[in-house]
Amino acid sequence: MMQMPTGKVVAIIKRNWRPFCGMLNSSLIKESTRHLFTPADRRVPRIRIETRQAAALLSQRIMVAIDGWPRHSRYPHGHFVRSLGAAGDKETETEVLLLEHDVPHQDFSQAVLSFLPKMPWSITPEDMAVREDLRALTVCSVDPPGCTDIDDALHCKTLENGNFEVGVHIADVSHFIRPGNALDLEAANRGTTVYLCGRRIDMVPELLSSNLCSLRSNVERLAFSSIWEMDDKANIVKTRFTKSVINSKASLTYAEAQLRIDDTNMNDDITNSLRGLNKLAKILKRRRIEKGALTLSSLEVRFHIDSETHDPIDLQTKELMETNSMVEEFMLLANISVAQKIYDEFSECALLRKHPAPPPSNYDILNKAAQSKGLAIHTDSAKALADSLDMAKVDGFPYFNTLLRILATRCMMQAVYFCSGMDSNFHHYGLASPIYTHFTSPIRRYSDIMVHRMLAVSIGADCTYPDLTDKHKQSALCNNLNYRHKMSQYAQRASVAFHTQLFFKSRGIVNEEGFILFVRKNAIIVLIPKFGLEGTVFFDNKDKTGPKLVFDEEGPSLMVEQHIFKIFDKVKVTISLDDSNVQHQKIRMSLVEPEIPGVSVPVPEVGPMAKKPKLDV
Structure with a gap:
């Protein structure tokens, strides 16, 4: 029998107590003022509280704080903090899941709002003097339907030498959020925008997220551009980064962009730009996959919400098109290019992102699943895994490969942010890339704002500051970003689960x-x-x-x-x-x-x- 290392708790140095959401036990005694509270989190024990409002609170979601846990007591003792609303109500349940997943969602304070630009805002001659004027380029954005926080836009044009100029233009959020002020500290604490069903919890105030930083069509916007010269085999001849001014010519959905590419009667500048991007993206994707990048699978659903009641009235699995992949390829390329640039400049304090290779035991369930159909999955490298998944097919069972990729996704480790000076393993297993970071979504990820600042310093477009080059502070920031990202994912899953319940309830x-x-x-x-x-x-x-x-x-x-x-x-x-x-x-x-x-x-x-x-x- 295998021996397991064991230990025992000898002391509790610090209590990780927080206010808990939950409900009073339904079997309360009306005359009593002492009652048991059951937290929503099943890992937390019931809490004994005293209140005279028990009858009114019985069907309410409430918040309770722990005061202490006497040695002789079966339950910790606490006190009633506030009521959150009726159990089962959409607003109440959304509030509960935000609180339980520690998602900061309060209104932005006046101190934070005071650092927003004064309206009406416009690009000044001073801005133009230090930026490249790219307003004449045929730039367009491609996003999901209803997207108002547009981080990225693209362009592609043919050069005189027959090569292509391809640009990824990213909202210049760091221009508006300066290091160390209240707006910056709030964004750093929130870490990420959280997307729930029918609701978005912004990382930065709406004036920036949906207006001044959003790369909407037919308005001038400040951008940070990554521009490559590529040959027709998508080989990079030249790379440069520049602060710029752009004017997007179209804000398209994935479906609209796909229709333009497929419609042979359309030959305008926007459509030709999209066709060039799509052609190059296919080559980039094929090359990534040849290097061992994984194409995994997860089933995501999209709820159709009633505009009046906000109830889910239908749901369907998300359909991915060529244009989804097109945008993804250039975002990946920009992230990889920027990662190398900031690491060259800041070898000790670059903010990067890695994806560790899973330990072999993680693949046990995948191997057993494949063996049940007489197939072998090789997991000694990402390339071997990718090739095995490509070849894993069962006659008469077309959905089998998707199921196998869903299982493979469950075997993976979590990707994390880290500081280059505090780690030696930079490799991103899923993308088969030796170095990677996040640059392309600064409206909704604070990591990208930090990367923008590093890139701006590396090209002489902005000045550095002490915290930017302090690897210990960068590492602490990465820890918070990883925590916020993980809790955001949990909150989003909880929101989908709640809306799924509403859907089947009706x-x-x-x-x-x-x-x-x-x-x-x-x-x-x-x-x-x-x-x-x-x-x-x-x-x-x-x-x-x-x-x-x-x-x-x-x-x-x-x-x-x-x-x-x-x-x-x-x-x-x-x-x-x-x-x-x-x-x-x-x-x-x-x-x-x-x-x-x-x-x-x-x-x-x-x-x-x-x-x-x-x-x-």
């Missing part, structure tokens, strides 16, 4: 086909491609009267009665909302097919939702 029971992603001792985890939804089908055997279960960890497989479930098996399930616990509502799945007597549920009568044509997956 639809009753829905029947859908799905695939098994994981097999557990008493359950299967099923992915529903149509909804980008994962759920667990439990085979309850706690009281020994349930179905006979035999779990094989090596497979992995689970035998329920006489039926064996394996990864990638197709099943049919019912999806419904279990709202018996107001605070912890969850999506519940039950097996319909295969039919196992005493286990599968009969096909229920369902509402109009189930009769809609299925989306292609």
